[in-house]
Amino acid sequence: MVIELLQSLSEMQLVGELTVLSLLIGGIIMAGGIIIAKIAKLLFHKYYAPSLPKDTAQNISKLIYFGILIISFLGFTSSQGIDLSGIMVAGGIFAVVIGFATQSVVSNLISGLFLIVEKPAKHGDTIDLPDMGISGTLLDIGTFSSKVRRFDGTVTRIPNDKFFTSNIRSLTLSTVRRADALVGISYNSDIENAILVMKNEILQTMPFVLQIPEPEFRIEALGDSSVNIHVFVWYPKDDWSQAQPILLGTLKRALDNAAIEIPFPQRVIWSGKD
């Protein structure tokens, strides 16, 4: 009965030599290809991707997935007896037409390829796009767009051509980063002593602050009410949370413990008699 059904399907011609049976076989090949591509991608993510850098894993994953799809498509076309050389010529003409019609789509596609090749930033990098006012972790460089998870947890989709042409500031490309804070001490305080106590407190209580280069202290200004000291410390690139947010608190604690005054704005008024 099944053989009879297949025979009847093979006799049902749709267009030219294209029969329902050959279309069914082609559909099975394509469906099989998609399933195999998804399984291969899944297995790769499960067993190999964790041991690879994130961006390499993503690129290999896409290569595997689309590679299997293309092979399936070629299998599909050959099963239908389609001559690809004719399509190539027609495709060339169509590509020009479609290219003009979908400039931004093609631009995003090409920019995506350039981003993958040039690698101005990798998956997982913390980046800042000052032109767009976006900072966060780069999640994915896709075919047409890239995704950045901002520090508030929301995800922003950026078209690849905008991402490619904007300034990209990488916050994780360097081995170390620098944090800074500005503190003011009273004019009565000994500057050298204040610097010494702040430096000791930083080095003793902030284990992620680098000993070399050592913390730097610059007398920034002789302000209206205080001598302003700018403090710079270096830390490993991934440990921002162990440096910048706690630096100012550490400096205040050091100055408080040493009874060094952090003055508030004040004005000395002299009366006419004086």
Next chain:
Amino acid sequence: MKTMSDASEITFSNYGIYDLGDNLELLLPNTLIKFQRISDNAFSYFRENSEGQIIEKIIPVKSNDVKIELVPILPLNHPAKRTNYAFLKLDKEIHLGENSAASIFIQCPIEIGIFLIYGDSHEPLDWVTCNPLHSRFSLYGSPDTGTLCKYAEVSLATDYNDSISYVNGVMHIVIENTLSSAQTISKVIFPITENNLYYNDSKSILDGIKIIMKKRAAVNIAEVKPTLVDTEWTPAPAWDKSVESVHHMEMTLE
């Protein structure tokens, strides 16, 4: 919890293998470790470190034949594992004349690892440091291309017996200057993951390194390679077997 200043009054636990039994208490300077059997197949683990942090774990065990090994490990974990490199700043510089060599011992910081032993396999459980103030980072090179290192200021030691219990191990360094000018050595930077540790009671030693200062084309470089120590002390298991090995490094002389 007993501190280093109380060390004369109390006996700290030596490195080595301990039977878990029903209860086990290990005492280190500034650190207390307790194991307690809570059922036939599980233990509780309690550790209070020198910074007052408490860690508690439940350890399901496959059999009653479980032991604990307390050993010195490389000083790479506190406050967090970030690098495989050590930056040892010598408290006294070493002046080495042209075409000469020196052999020195230095105090190298260590941490202490706690391993579970099932038969022949060692499973890392926890680590502590008895001297957290001396566990810091530094950068060798520029911020964009430099190497992040664990940093310590170290003193010269007289020999392998000069190890400071629970805090420092002794490392042998051979420095050869094959250049035609004298050199001053104030720091040593090298991938420390190639150096094994060995222990005896509460003392520890590390594999050494050999530094050869030589000329390559127009550049003076220092080549650093690990050297195995010949000792009968017990080798300590590696804390992190998954680390990438770097067999030697070269750096440009300043």
